[in-house]
Amino acid sequence: DTAVSQTPKYLVTQMGNDKSIKCEQNLGHDTMYWYKQDSKKFLKIMFSYNNKELIINETVPNRFSPKSPDKAHLNLHINSLELGDSAVYFCASTKGNYGYTFGSGTRLTVV
Amino acid sequence: AQSVTQLGSHVSVSEGALVLLRCNYSSSVPPYLFWYVQYPNQGLQLLLKYTTGATLVKGINGFEAEFKKSETSFHLTKPSAHMSDAAEYFCAVSGPAKRGSNYKLTFGKGTLLTVNP
Numbered sequence: 157d158t159a160v161s162q163t164p165k166y167l168v169t170q171m172g173n174d175k176s177i178k179c180e181q182n183l184g185h186d187t188m189y190w191y192k193q194d195s196k197k198f199l200k201i202m203f204s205y206n207n208k209e210l211i212i213n214e215t216v217p218n219r220f221s222p223k224s225p226d227k228a229h230l231n232l233h234i235n236s237l238e239l240g241d242s243a244v245y246f247c248a249s250t251k252g253n254y255g256y257t258f259g260s261g262t263r264l265t266v267v
Numbered sequence: 268a269q270s271v272t273q274l275g276s277h278v279s280v281s282e283g284a285l286v287l288l289r290c291n292y293s294s295s296v297p298p299y300l301f302w303y304v305q306y307p308n309q310g311l312q313l314l315l316k317y318t319t320g321a322t323l324v325k326g327i328n329g330f331e332a333e334f335k336k337s338e339t340s341f342h343l344t345k346p347s348a349h350m351s352d353a354a355e356y357f358c359a360v361s362g363p364a365k366r367g368s369n370y371k372l373t374f375g376k377g378t379l380l381t382v383n384p
Contacts, residue, residue, distance in 0.1 A: 160310075187370060196376070197305075197355055197376070197377045198374075198376055198377070199311075199357065199374040199377075200374075201371060201372070201373075204371065212371060246310060246311070248311075250370055252370070254316065254318070255301055255313045255316050256311075256313070256372060257313075258303075258310035258311040258312070259310055260309055260310040261308075261309070261310050
């Protein structure tokens with residue numbers, strides 16, 4: 157009965173590879189987000205989708221491509237991974253503006 | 268544009284002592300304000316939120332916060348710290364709910380709370 161679930165929880169990969177992170181929410185929320193948390197714990201928004209429509213696209217390299225097949229799913233694909241992409245990536249969802257529900261995060265390590 | 272400043276990246280208290288974590292915000296629209304807690308290797312959990320109405324809001328685990336518009340502050344307090352309160356705490360700001368709004372949350376840099384026995 158997990159509300160926002162991300163897979164995988166850990167991801168270790170080599171530079172130059174392409175990887176995907178998946179997110180699913182069963183809360184009936186209509187807006188989903190990807191946030192990046194760096195090594196200093198700073199949280200920065202990357203993307204937001206509302207009912208499958210991209211509504212926020214911050215200054216993220218175009219190697220990052222989100223995809224929302226339906227309003228319960230938001231995936232993140234990363235091409236040509238770089239060392240600087242190492243971080244924890246959080247998916248979140250909300251309905252209205254009453255606080256996000258976060259997933260438990262995906263720790264990406266690029267070696 | 269909105270921003271959040273959390274004063275003190277690290278706060279250390281003794282068990283049973285008052286917890287005070289400071290948050291100041293900047294917003295060009297009436298703010299919605301949030302406090303989140305992050306335990307090690309976990310996601311963020313909503314502690315409490317202020318949207319409209321009563322300026323003193325109570326949250327989970329005995330925490331509360333007071334919205335002070337004149338001071339642009341939303342400090343988090345707890346009368347008596349427990350060891351289990353040790354975690355990273357984030358203050359965040361968003362704009363008011365509007366139809367079609369993106370409800371973007373802008374976070375502060377976090378405050379690590381340690382509780383000493």
